[in-house]
Amino acid sequence: MKKRSILLNGMAIVSAVVAVLFIAAAPHEEVHIPKEEWSFQGFFGKFKQDELKAGFQVYKDVCSACHSMNLMSYRNLEQIGFTADEVKEIAASVQVTDGPNEAGEMFERAGKASDAFKAPFPNEQAARAANNGALPPDLSLIARSRGGKGFLGYEGADYIHAILTGYVEPPAGFKLGEGMNYNEYFRGHQIAMPQPLSGDELEKQSHDVAVFLTWAGEPNLESRHLTGLKAVLFLVVFTLLFYAVKRKVWSKIH
Ligand code: HEC
Known part of the structure; x- marks a missing residue:
């Protein structure tokens, strides 16, 4: 009897928690963002x-x-394939405020790659x-x-x-x-x-x-992926080596 009521209480608590989670999650269902x-x-x-x-x-x-x-910065655009000259040109197409100059005044100049x-x-x-x-x-x-x-x-x-x-x-x-x-x-x-x-x-x-x-x-997404790949390769090689060593060691005992 006791065991059963513990079980029933447990089930009631679990379903209450599940219900609360569903209610909490519900507002997010309102807009469904299509996956591309x-x-x-x-x-x-x-x-x-x-x-x-x-x-x-x-x-x-x-x-x-x-x-x-x-x-x-404009120079970051070199990372996606724009040449240094193209980047200079893109940057130079905007006017930026710089300064102050020696007279203490701000002035306008063409943009630079480092801006x-x-x-x-x-x-x-x-x-x-x-x-x-x-x-x-x-x-x-x-x-x-x-x-x-x-x-x-x-x-x-x-x-x-x-x-x-x-x-x-x-x-x-x-x-x-x-x-x-x-x-x-x-x-x-x-x-x-x-x-x-x-x-x-x-x-x-x-x-x-x-x-x-x-x-x-x-x-840095690509280099992060590469690091992940290296780590997996390392683990595979390590596992194989470990297995080879284990066989070698145990072969002497049998
Ligand atoms: C005429 C001005 C204007 C232009 C042009 C414009 N936006 Fe916006 N954008 C806004 C304003 C204002 C908001 C804030 C909207 C709000 O909170 O109701 C906004 C919000 C956003 C948001 C955030 C929505 C959110 O979840 O809060 C994104 C993303 C966005 N714009 C992307 C873009 C992209 C990409 C372009 C170019 C293709 C662009 N916008 C062009 C004015 C503009």
Whole structure:
């Protein structure tokens, strides 16, 4: 009798815990982020240089009008296949504020490879004022902070791709705030970012810029994969050696 009631209590506790976990998990089910194919996924995953370069171009031509990438410098672009001369040219296409000079004044000059990416707004207030009160987040680590590592069941790149391709007509009766846009994949479906990409290239550009932003958040992904591979090889060789030694040692005893 006693044993049985312990068992029953146990079962009741377990089901209560399971129920609580389900309820806690439920709100996340609200938006389902579709999974895409990414070349960088998996143990042997690698970034594709043409996607990275095209993705940077999308960032530069479109996203950089509102989003900073403060952790990136122009010279980092050499890591994705731009030549030193191309990097110089890209950097020189922006004017940056430097100084103070000997007269104590700030001055404008052409960008250099060693400069950080130029931010579109001088401060947060200016960024909000231009964006209906919302702050366009810095994109340096965005792929990591939005579902990176597939920990939520999707990659940061899946999320970025989903947001960029998720602008649709709001369902009938949906109350959209002033200056807001409806997005299928954004929490609450109301986003202050106006649809940045559209047209025939929407799918490709969304894909490429998501790849570029993933790389920006984790430029060492490939060498990390390589280290993992080396560790596994080491363990395999070590195990074989160990086994050979064991056989040798025991063969004398039998
Ligand atoms: C006209 C300005 C503007 C442009 C251009 C723009 N964005 Fe945004 N973006 C915003 C604003 C404002 C927000 C904040 C939205 C909010 O919180 O409602 C935002 C938010 C985001 C978010 C975060 C969503 C979240 O989960 O919080 C991502 C990712 C993003 N933008 C990516 C991009 C990419 C990639 C591009 C280029 C293809 C781009 N944006 C172009 C203004 C812009």
